[in-house]
Amino acid sequence: MKEASLSIIEDTVNHKFLMVRNHRGINKGCVNFPGGKKEPNEDMLTCVIRETKEETGLDIKNPVKIGYIEFPTMDFYVHVYKSTEFEGKVRAKDDEVDVFWQNADNVPYDQMREADKDFLPLILSGKYVKRRYFYSPDFKVERIEDIDD
Helix, strand or coil, rough: CCCEEEEEECCCCCCCEEEEEECCCCCCCCCCEEEEECCCCCCHHHHHHHHHHHCCCEEEEEEEEEEEEEEEEEEEEEEEEEEEEEECCCCCCCCCCEEEEEEHHCHHHHCCHHHHHHHHHHHCCCCCEEEEEEEEECCCCEEEEEECC
């Protein structure tokens, strides 16, 4: 089981989100939020703080869990966090991502993966989302399920 974090950082003063464009991996060329795989013996809170720092240079404060997304056909499980408090200077991890502030009213959904286009509008509107996405071998979403507790 591969667990990962997704870190939504909101600048509430300027009404912007910190986003990344990926340079490698299955999301190469796509826009999303910072995040990455959990290391052995690491809890998810530590993971989201570490991955955010590695990819963006920012130290996030008080991240709050706002969603959980499963990709069972890829054995991948993502915990979504949001932070509105942060410090540091934005700098990209050049070999992995470009980092940029995006106006919150103009999130580039047309440059995102299918699943992201589905769950992110809900999360960004303030809903806690728990969803499961089933992908085909050619990386298309075949089925979406809400996860019941």
